[in-house]
Amino acid sequence: MLIRDAVGMALNTIRVQKLKSFFSLLGVLIGVTFLIAVVSIVQGMNVYMEDQFANKLIGLNTFQLRRMSNFNSGNVTEDMWREWQRRPRINYQEAAYLEDNVQTPVLYSRYCSENLDMLWDGKTAKQIDIQTADAPYFQIKNYEIASGRTFTPQEAKVGAAVIVVGWEITDKLFKGADPIGKSVMIAGIPYRVVGQIAKQGTLFGISLDKFAVVPFDAPIHRAVCRLGFMDELHVRADNPAAMKLAVNEVEGLMRIQRRLKPAQENNFALQTAEGALEGWNKISAILMTALPALVAISLVVGGIVIMNIMLMAVAERTREIGIRKALGAKRADILAQFVVESATLSTVGALIGIGAGIGLAFLVRGVTPLPAAVAPWSVGLGVFLGVAVGMTAGIYPASRASRLDPIEALRQE
Numbered sequence: 001m002l003i004r005d006a007v008g009m010a011l012n013t014i015r016v017q018k019l020k021s022f023f024s025l026l027g028v029l030i031g032v033t034f035l036i037a038v039v040s041i042v043q044g045m046n047v048y049m050e051d052q053f054a055n056k057l058i059g060l061n062t063f064q065l066r067r068m069s070n071f072n073s074g075n076v077t078e079d080m081w082r083e084w085q086r087r088p089r090i091n092y093q094e095a096a097y098l099e100d101n102v103q104t105p106v107l108y109s110r111y112c113s114e115n116l117d118m119l120w121d122g123k124t125a126k127q128i129d130i131q132t133a134d135a136p137y138f139q140i141k142n143y144e145i146a147s148g149r150t151f152t153p154q155e156a157k158v159g160a161a162v163i164v165v166g167w168e169i170t171d172k173l174f175k176g177a178d179p180i181g182k183s184v185m186i187a188g189i190p191y192r193v194v195g196q197i198a199k200q201g202t203l204f205g206i207s208l209d210k211f212a213v214v215p216f217d218a219p220i221h222r223a224v225c226r227l228g229f230m231d232e233l234h235v236r237a238d239n240p241a242a243m244k245l246a247v248n249e250v251e252g253l254m255r256i257q258r259r260l261k262p263a264q265e266n267n268f269a270l271q272t273a274e275g276a277l278e279g280w281n282k283i284s285a286i287l288m289t290a291l292p293a294l295v296a297i298s299l300v301v302g303g304i305v306i307m308n309i310m311l312m313a314v315a316e317r318t319r320e321i322g323i324r325k326a327l328g329a330k331r332a333d334i335l336a337q338f339v340v341e342s343a344t345l346s347t348v349g350a351l352i353g354i355g356a357g358i359g360l361a362f363l364v365r366g367v368t369p370l371p372a373a374v375a376p377w378s379v380g381l382g383v384f385l386g387v388a389v390g391m392t393a394g395i396y397p398a399s400r401a402s403r404l405d406p407i408e409a410l411r412q413e
Helices: 003-016 018-057 078-086 092-101 153-158 167-174 240-257 278-316 318-326 331-367 376-402 406-411
Strands: 062-066 107-120 123-133 145-148 162-165 183-186 189-197 211-215 232-236 269-272
Touching: 003 331, 018 278, 018 331, 018 376, 062 240, 092 107, 092 232, 092 240, 107 167, 123 167, 162 167, 162 183, 167 189, 232 240, 240 269, 278 318, 278 331, 278 376, 318 331, 331 376
Parallel strands: 123 211, 162 189
Antiparallel strands: 062 232, 062 269, 107 123, 107 183, 107 232, 145 189, 162 211, 183 189
8 A cells, every 4th residue: 555545544534533533633732732832932932031131121242230130030038138138339439440440341331220200291200210321321222212312421421401211201291292302300300301212112011111311410310329329330342252251350350349358259249131031041941841741741642542543443444454465465564554544643633733832822922922933843843743653653553453364354344
């Protein structure tokens, strides 16, 4: 029998015996669906976390010097938290010392932030993230300016009352009007809008456009962070290699500045995009480690079901096998027929599972903030698993069919 004939017979069985075929395919279908869906969501999350989460919150080739990290993975004990709270904040002198002594070419920006109300023409935008920063901040964060300009180094140096607003401020206060040149009130102080940052979008459904940036030494500074201290020092290098060098230099200089002994741990934090992703990477690794075991369970169950269905098919077609053997069919022909039929059944289940898995992944992307990116290798793996499970499950029934005595088979009622 030709392979295409065996495939056609298997497809005809699926068409004629729909319910039995459905249950025979169910295990493989579920296993492959789970494989495709989970891999697609994890792959999408990897891209999303790197491109959106880390690069937007931290910045490309950027790290932050902080009192303590604001992205913590693992268990943080109460004693550890208290120790972090006792750490000294980053001060102006330390920032100036780093700028004078770090040899790697980098950009610096001091940074503080606080949620404050912003008023204009009788309207109020509540709890806007007001950020104070130096002029290089916009380059460090790689912000695109939609209209107007950023504040200049001279304006930053004198602490001018100017402000660059995020995209959402226009909708909340100006209702689509051009905000450039308008004067907004923050904590009783007027600020002239000089620029608007292009839309950043959302992160897990949270807006990234509800913020505004003023010079670090602007009058609002006293309401945002204590005089002489800062929340973070942002540092950006030209490339990943330069960033690693800068991180090592900053760590060494800060230990010298704070007179830490070799045995003492750092009383500051250097936060990078890799550090921010550490928690997600652990979750991703657990999912990808557990995935083979979960998929294997479904495939083993599916294989057992397919094997039982094929054993039933052998029993039902005993006379047919006897006739074929009597007409000259070899044992290899019978063996190939049932193995191909079994593999075809399983592969159909895998193909349906691939479609269902892709559909499930994109459904998750459509109704939640979670992204999905189908990995081509997972589709290929799904097809391979379908063929492999079917062939493995079909070997015993096929072997049993091929060993039937033609005379005994012909006597079977």
